[in-house]
Amino acid sequence: MIEVNNLTVRYGKTTAVSNVGFTVERGEVVAILGPNGAGKSSIMKSIVGIVDFEGEIKIDGMNANTKVAKNLFGYVPEEIRLIDHLTPEEFFSFLVSVRKLGEEAAKRVEKYVRIFRLEEQMDKPIISLSMGNKKKVAVVAALLHDPPYLLLDEPLNGLDAFSARVLKEVMARKTESGGILLSTHIMEIAERLADRVIILNRGLKIAEGTLEELKSYGTLEEAFLKITGQHESLEEVISAL
Numbered sequence: 001m002i003e004v005n006n007l008t009v010r011y012g013k014t015t016a017v018s019n020v021g022f023t024v025e026r027g028e029v030v031a032i033l034g035p036n037g038a039g040k041s042s043i044m045k046s047i048v049g050i051v052d053f054e055g056e057i058k059i060d061g062m063n064a065n066t067k068v069a070k071n072l073f074g075y076v077p078e079e080i081r082l083i084d085h086l087t088p089e090e091f092f093s094f095l096v097s098v099r100k101l102g103e104e105a106a107k108r109v110e111k112y113v114r115i116f117r118l119e120e121q122m123d124k125p126i127i128s129l130s131m132g133n134k135k136k137v138a139v140v141a142a143l144l145h146d147p148p149y150l151l152l153d154e155p156l157n158g159l160d161a162f163s164a165r166v167l168k169e170v171m172a173r174k175t176e177s178g179g180i181l182l183s184t185h186i187m188e189i190a191e192r193l194a195d196r197v198i199i200l201n202r203g204l205k206i207a208e209g210t211l212e213e214l215k216s217y218g219t220l221e222e223a224f225l226k227i228t229g230q231h232e233s234l235e236e237v238i239s240a241l
């Protein structure tokens, strides 16, 4: 289980995340929904340990910043940053080697490269790949050590229909034994993929529930707009068009 307690993230004077808590159990997909700037990526980055935070984050009972806990998740950031001058082939070999992974990881890379149709990109410098192909390289990198948890920041952005479908299948398999935290501002993605939704606004968790619970407000989009207080201003904007 991923446990986040009293999480606060500050960048100088900006408080990006304020006292947020939630859990992600094995077997479930939890989606963080929120408008631009709500703090979704900051939550992901805190779990991964790439921003400073206050509060407590545990993965299967271990402090998230320990080496053992870090091996329990794969992270696909919203802004993909890879080692640009390497080819995907070199990048994957590098990861397998620095993480001291064995033959099984190399086989997993082969499998994911095939299913995400990356074969023809394997010997090109990463910098020369399209945005979608870079994303697929990042997805394979997050999966190659077969972690039980995936942290996916806007996972389907930039993926073509085929790869998006493949990733959804990969996610479904992952929840047979692990858990997934994903962030999105696309309602349909949360609606289709999530068991539970957390709504974030201006760094605060303002609602949490299953899709069924949130749908007492109407569609998930209506729930989201009402809960985040944007429903009336949207009506005004639409009527002024």
Ligand SMILES: Nc1ncnc2c1ncn2[C@@H]1O[C@H](COP(=O)(O)OP(=O)(O)OP(=O)(O)O)[C@@H](O)[C@H]1O
Pocket (backbone or CB within 6 Å): 011, 014, 015, 016, 034, 035, 036, 037, 038, 039, 040, 041, 042, 043, 078, 185
């Ligand atoms: N490195 C940084 N330095 C200063 N402020 C930052 C930094 N990163 C994020 N912020 C601020 O923190 C807040 C939350 O940003 P964050 O990227 O977590 O939101 P988000 O919900 O992921 O947004 P989006 O949907 O647009 O990706 C925003 O006000 C943002 O401007």
